[in-house]
Amino acid sequence: MANPNEALVNEPREAILDAAALCFMERGFNATSIDDIARRLSATKGMVYHYFSSKAELFFEIHHRAMDALFEELEPVAASDLPAPERFTEMARRYVHTLIRTQPYQRTVSEAVQMVLRNSTTAEQRDQLTDLQSRRSQCEAMFMAVLEEGMSNGTMQASRPRVSIKPVFGAMNSVINWYHHREGETAEQ
Structure with a gap:
């Protein structure tokens, strides 16, 4: 920023x-x-x-920008010719790096998810959040596709891939809650 x-x-x-x-x-x-x-x-x-006409408009624009930042980083890697394990690792690295680089935006996304889970949104907000939740699902689907490709060619293993991917996202997403920038440190470090 x-x-x-x-x-x-x-x-x-x-x-x-x-x-x-x-x-x-x-x-x-x-x-x-x-x-x-x-x-x-x-x-x-x-x-x-x-x-911006309202605080809600700001909130949803921040959410869109946060998701756009993730897709910008992930889509080229997901579409690359790297072997599935390397592609998955590079996608995870870029995902975490993007979360750190755009932390205030990503924390806003996290709050939006919590608002939906607590059912503390208006009908209009729920409609907008449904669209944004769909984008979050698409992001997860990119990782799933790489995992399933790796499983099909024997380079990756998961007994229940849809369940196995959840703790991976939990670990990656947690960075927005515990990471604190240190003077002189870059997001890559």
């Missing part, structure tokens, strides 16, 4: 999304106000509302 003041001038939508993602990560969706987002930017509420 760029310096908020520079980004606000050069790419205001991006700056607002970055600020909102950080606020949602720190305070949660329900506890965050448009005032909080504007304050983080040293901007006005009017500036935020000029680009």
